[in-house]
Amino acid sequence: MNDMTLTREQREARLEGMGCKRKRVEDIRFTQGKGQYVDDVKLPGMLHGDFVRSPYPHARIKSISTEKALKVPGVLAVLTAETLKTVNLAWMPTLAGDVQMVLADGKVLFQNQEVAFVVATDRYAADDGINAVEVEYEQLAVLVDPFKAMDADAPVLREDIKDKTDGAHGPRKHYNHIFEWTVGDKDLTDAAFRKAEVTIKEMISYHRTHPSPLETCQCLCAFDKVKGELTIYGTFQAPHVIRTVVSLIAKLPEQKIHVIAPDIGGGFGNKVGAYPGYICAAVASIVTGKPVKWVEDRIENLTATSFARDYHMTTEIAATKEGKVTGLRVHVLADHGAFDACADPSKWPAGFFNIVTGSYDFPVAHLAVDGVYTNKAPGGVAYRCSFRVTEAAYCIERAMDILARKLGMDPAELRLKNFVRPEQFPYHSALGWEYDSGDYHTAMKKALESVKYAELRKEQAAKREAFRRGETREIMGIGISFFTEIVGAGPSKNCDILGIAMFDSCEIRLHPTGSGIARVGTKSQGQGHETTWAQIIASEIGIPADDIMVEEGNTDTAPYGLGTYGSRSTPVAGAAIAMAARKIKAKAQMIAAYKLEVHEDDLEWDIDGFRVKGLPEKFLGMKDICWIAYNAPPPGLEPGLEAVSYYDPPNMTYPFGAYICVMDIDVDTGVYKVRRFYALDDCGTRINPMIIEGQVHGGLTEAFAIAMGQEIRYDEAGNVMTGSFMDFFLPTAVETPHWETDFTVTPSPHHPIGAKGVGESPNVGGVPCFSNAVNDAYSFLGATHIQMPHDFWRNWKAAKELGAV
Amino acid sequence: MDMNGQERIEAPVAIVWAALNDPEVLKRCIPGCETLEKRSDTEMAATVTLRVGPVKASFNGEVQLINLNPPHSYTIQGEGKGGIAGFAKGGADVSLTEDGPQATLLAYTVKAEVGGKIAQLGARLIDSTSRKLAGQFFANFGKELAGQEIKA
Structure with missing residues (x-):
């Protein structure tokens, strides 16, 4: 192809680089049912494992008899805690510094806890085997309410650590207490409250929910006795971490463990952690010498692998009469379930909850989080958000609305009055973060104008009058949220998982004919990395995105990376990709200088190749450079054109956005209709606007x-x-409202391409926006704060309690 | 789970009372009952296979009769274990009143607690299944006693 025959626009367009609404390349296989998921992997002689689970939330195990189960045709083995003890795997470390039973050891601590693992020739035989395992339980008192966890007479849940006064994150105050984490200046904050003209205090709960990806957690473990190698196919958001953890706890050399994450059908945080199923399948494969597959069913997924949220946040704001915030004080009671299996960076027991000052310029703040055990499933994963960031955003955004109501101020006006101002960036928050960039006022004003906010408030006032006159039974709510996320974990100075620094990586290898492969340490679960990663490379080094193959998920071939969660892929791996591409470009420039017979400094980059400054006809395209790099490199320069970059980010990135929701609720039935939902996101540089829009919709x-x-x-x-x-709400196209998306662009100053990450922003900003809309609807009837979730029944109940029904 | 109701049975109180204490009659009338043995005048052991939504399980249970006030009322209480399907425990207050010489009003108040997989299916399935089972029991019981009356 002769580049000179194309216009600059055509050359640019051909690359399909950053900013292009490039169609998702992975969809070619996904939309044809040709994705290759874990359950599609079938190995010769493969066995199936399934769990006997506890019907009791808290019980002592008096006996387990596997005798009858082993007689069931097709059943080959039944693992119990006793079996696992022989290989020292009855318990496993959690990412949060706790330990967790792999199989129930002496007692069960939550309903559906794993008690025994039945291995059989097929899933049906395994199920028959499960029914034949006899377990004798002695029921114990159950602890469900986290507010009663530290009562003097609360049942002792964790007998293994009941006398331990120090946990992974400091002193424990009670046998059901896990940690207390405090941030901020308590004295200054208390002083601000003493001086405050106006204060609010509210217990704001963010209920327990679950990421519930359509593909449940699963794995296939195959141990090769001859080579001593373990191959694990699994639904892993972080395959390298899984390999390292398996190596450390199973004492297998890391090079003999091959972890492969094939296509993944959604993760949303559920697939970050290590679960008993993985350990049991691996041990079963070692015991039987055959590949063993474990696939969760839906009930198991919802009830046993990591839940999300369950934060109970007592929130106080101090302010002046004019509505200027002067202090924030938050106490969180965090229900972690039976084991602390939170998937946070290890030093952050409550994740990045200290982003709770949000988008506002709080001069002082203090935060304390108490984690407690209850008889519920373990977890606490970041369900489509960075670590505990959605909890923090919900907390501050609800609280700002409550303050606005107390002050008699419009919630939009209160926010505008307290936003961090553009000139304050990089902004140091009272709870210790350095916000990289932002322009909150512009985003908020654009959102308010787009929805014609003033007119909406007028309409609402008229509807309220009509409701009071008895002319309508419908009430109208306008929800506003303005969130600041903290994503891109993270800088090694403050982020690690079990000591593994949270960098990410990319290796790019260009082929002689001008195409290439990029291998990245992240793992797409539907985010479209195969599409967007190639776009970054296309823009950086002028090779069309279509000519770059992107590969992730195989620990033997991908460079070491910490995986995909917490919107970290673009902030961290996206940077590594750009940096690896720039290394390639630097070598390409040396080659071009030699071939064009000029000094490197006399060259300038021009879309897809180098041009001699002032001599536009002297040009060498990247495609030609690729061939030369292998076959005729300059003397003294080694052949080839590839590069690796490991990127340790200097800071997190701070995407933000302004969301507005308009909702109508029928007070007699509680039925709501989302009339309008407008979402403005600022995620810095936008790599693929179509994918961003898809992420925001999801x-x-x-x-x-x-x-x-x-x-x-x-x-x-x-x-x-x-x-x-049937009972867990998963909206389909029928229930889902129409989404309007918009954006502003405030690039991250420290990121090589200025991108901030977007996958989780809509969840972080969306939840408070909906909840604020419901609360706003009921506010004229006297409501201050109605707890989520706002289903029809609770809406009706709220109306009834307020005397409207 | 709470359930209560009243049934009119076409038989005199004495016959209804006798039937309520007869393991053979109960075995025939309890839906899914496979075995029911009388251990003493106030204790029985039963095996019942039940299907609640997608869960089918065999429950082994111990049943006791307390607060006996023949032939007017008793409380039946017990606990059944269904392995991985879960468990149920609870009781029912049963009282009989004459409704004319040939009929009896049987009133019952059930309080039960279910746990495990069957409980996870949610109240709507448990409640509707319980009502259906109670309905089946009384249909069977009515037929059983209608036959006895003819014999008598």
């Missing part, structure tokens, strides 16, 4: 689910009441 849909009905609910006896999609 994140808003999950935010809608959580705010309006989705929850993992336990009854008083510790039974999970929402163990299937």
Whole structure:
């Protein structure tokens, strides 16, 4: 192809680089049913494992008899804690510094806890085997309410550590206490409250829910006895971390462990952690010498692998009469379930919850988080958000609305009055973060103008009058949220997982004919990395995105990276990709200088090649440079054109956005209709606007689910009441509102391409926006704060309690 | 789970009372009952296979009769274990009142607690299944006693 025959625009367009709405290349296989997921991998002689699970939330195990199960045709082995003890794997370390039972050892601590692992020739035989395992339980008192966890007479849950006065994150105050984490200046904050003209205080709960990806957690473990090698196919958001953890706990050399994450059908945080299923399948494969597959069913996914949220946040704001905030004080009671299996960077027991000052310029703040054990499933993963960031955003955004109401101020006006101002960036928050960049006022004003906010408030006032006159039974709510996220974990100075620094990586190898492969340490679960990573490379080094193959998920070939969660892929791996590409470009420039017979400094980059400054006809394209790099490199320069970059980010990135929701609720039925939802996101440089829009749609849909009905609910006896999609709200196209998306662009100053990450912003901003809309609707009837989720029944109940029904 | 109701049975109180204490009659009338043995005048052991939504399980249970006030009322209480399917425990207050010489009003108040997989299916399935089972029991019981009346 002769580049000179194309216009600059055509050459630019051909690259499909950053900013291009490039169609997702992975969709070619996904839309044809040709994706290759873990359950599609079938190995010769493969066995199937499945769990005997506890019907009791808290019970002592008096005996387990596997005798009858082993007689069931097709059943080959039954693992129990006793079996696992022989290989020292009855317990495993969690990412949060706790330990967790792999199989119940002496007692069970939550309903559906793994008690025994039945291995059989097929799933049906395994199920028959499960029914034949006899377990004798002695029921114990159950602890469901986290507010009672530290009562003097609360049942002792963790007998293994009941006398331990120090946990992984400092002193423990009670046998059911996990940690206390405090940030900020308590004295200054208390002083601000003493001086405050106006204060608010509210207990704001963010209920327990679950990421519930359509593909559940699963793995296939194959141990080769001859080579002593273990191959694990699994639904892993972080395959390298899994390999290192397996190596450390199973004492297998890391080079003999091959972890492969094939296509993944959604993760949303659920697939970050290590689960008993992985350990049991691996041990079963070692025991039987055959590949063993473990695939969770839906009930198991919802009730046993990592939940999200369950934060109970007592929030106080101090302010002046004019509405200037002067202090923030938050106490969180965090329900972690039976084991602390939070998937946070190890030094952050409550994740990055200290982003709770949000987008506002709080001069002082203090935060304390108490984590407690209860008889519920372990977890606490970042469900489509950075670590505990959605909890923080919900907390501050609800609290700002409550303050606005107390002050009699418009919630938009209160926010505008307290935003961090553009000239304050990089901004140091009272709870210790350095916000990289932002222009909150511009984003908020654009959002308010786009929805014609003033007119909406007028309409609402008129509707309220009509409601009071008895002319309508419908009430109107306008929800506003303005969130600041903190993503891109993270800088090695403050982020690690079990000591592994949270860098990420990219290796690019260009081929002689001008195409290439990029291998990245992240792992797409639907985010479209195969599309967007190639776009970054296309823009950086002028090779069309279509000519770059992107590969992730195989620990033997991909460079070491910490995986995909917490919107870290673009902030961290996206930077590594750009840096690796720039290394290639630097070598390409040396080659071009030699071939064009000029000094390197006399060259300038021009879309897809180098041009001699002032001599436009002297040009060498990247495609030609690739061939030369291999076959005729300059003397003294080694052949080839490839580069690796490991990127340790200097800071997190801070995407933000302004969301507005308009909702109508029928007070007699509680039925709501989302009339309008407008989402303005600023994620810095936009790599692929179509993918961003898709991410925003998906994140808003999950935010809608959580705010309006989705929850993992336990009854008083510790039974999970929402163990299937019959009771656990997963919106379909029928329930999902229409989304309007918009954007501003404030690049990150420290990121090589200025990108900030977007996958989780809509969930972080969406949940408070919906909840604020519901609360705003009921506010004229006297409501201050109505707890989520706002399903029809609770809406009706709220109306009834307020005397409107 | 709470459930209560009242059934009119076409038989005199004495016959209804006798039937309520007869393991053979109960075995025939309890839906899914496979075995029911009388251990003493106030204790029985039963195996019942039940299907609640997608979960089918065999429950082994111990049943006791307390607060006996023949032939007017008793409380039946017990606990059944269904392995991985879960468990149920609870009781029912049963009282009989004459409704004319040939009929009896049987009133019952059930309080039960279910746990495990069957509980996870949610209240709507448990409640509707319980009502259906109660309905089946009384249909069977009515037929059983209608036959006895003819014999008598």
